[in-house]
Amino acid sequence: MAGSGATAPQIVKIPRVLVVDAAVTASAVLFPALLTIPQDADFEWWWWAISRTSALLKMLLTESGTSRQMIFPGSQLTAGTQFLGVNVDNLAGTVAGNGSFPIAVPYVMPASRQYTHQFSDTSAAPNTVEVVYHGFALLAVPQS
């Protein structure tokens, strides 16, 4: 920018909450639900909260743009089984219950990028789940 006369935009953090809702069918395996980051700004992820009908629910999370997995299998799978992720109650808590899960090292999710959630139910009943991302929109504001 030096010598061009232009100035870099200032980044302003605006509180923002992103929500993923899914009505997972009974005994579903890898039931998909998509989160798309709004186009207007990158999103800085600070907290995670999940509500669900039954705790017998596992989840996988993948960043679509990079195919980057966020949940890895920790042990070798026996033949004929597939990795279904983490129990949702181990991933995050509810804000009302006891405070949501802090990501601890906030993660920036680029604008317009998609994140794939895959739910697997073992409750044998419909499971309504809501995944909530708390954080900040990183709005670029031109400097006057």
Next chain:
Amino acid sequence: MSTFLSRLLFKDGPPPASPDGGPPLRPLMLPRIIATFENIFAVSGNTAADNQKDVYIEGDGSVFDGAIQGGTPTWIPCDFLPLGPSKTGRSKMALPDNFTLLAFFASASSNVKGGFRVNVYDINRRIRLTERPVNFNLMGGTGNSPLFLGGDWGPSRMALPYQFQPFNAQVMITIVNLETVNNSIEFGLYGIQGGHPAAS
């Protein structure tokens, strides 16, 4: 000397004029103080007590800011579906490259007699991360009540993540089922993949 607080409390006169001869200096106003709060969720999400899960500092950032920046949040679970009554299970967990441990997580379907105990061992460095098997709730907490690594919580707010060997890192976990029934157990590691040490 007249300060903002003394003017507010004792009304000891108007703010002094600018040395440049311009208008009086603006006093420090409440909105400007509020504008310095970086994370409003620190209040709503953190607990009133100063627990280990309170990793964000109001008006500042994360307690890990001094140790690591960037990277991707990563969960690595290990399931025993189920572990038999009073049985011991072991599993060698392969970790993704450049993994830094921030916390554990754990759950058990039965928790009448304490659920289970767990021992964590860094295979590459031959270091035990637990001196002896620890009750799972004291080790990992849960999703809504996680326990983060860090010895000196409180006013000093020190927290130190643990970096495993960059490549081919493995941990051995040993799980002891304390229940006399089948127990569906999940134990795992939460941390950051990638990232880099913060500049000192």
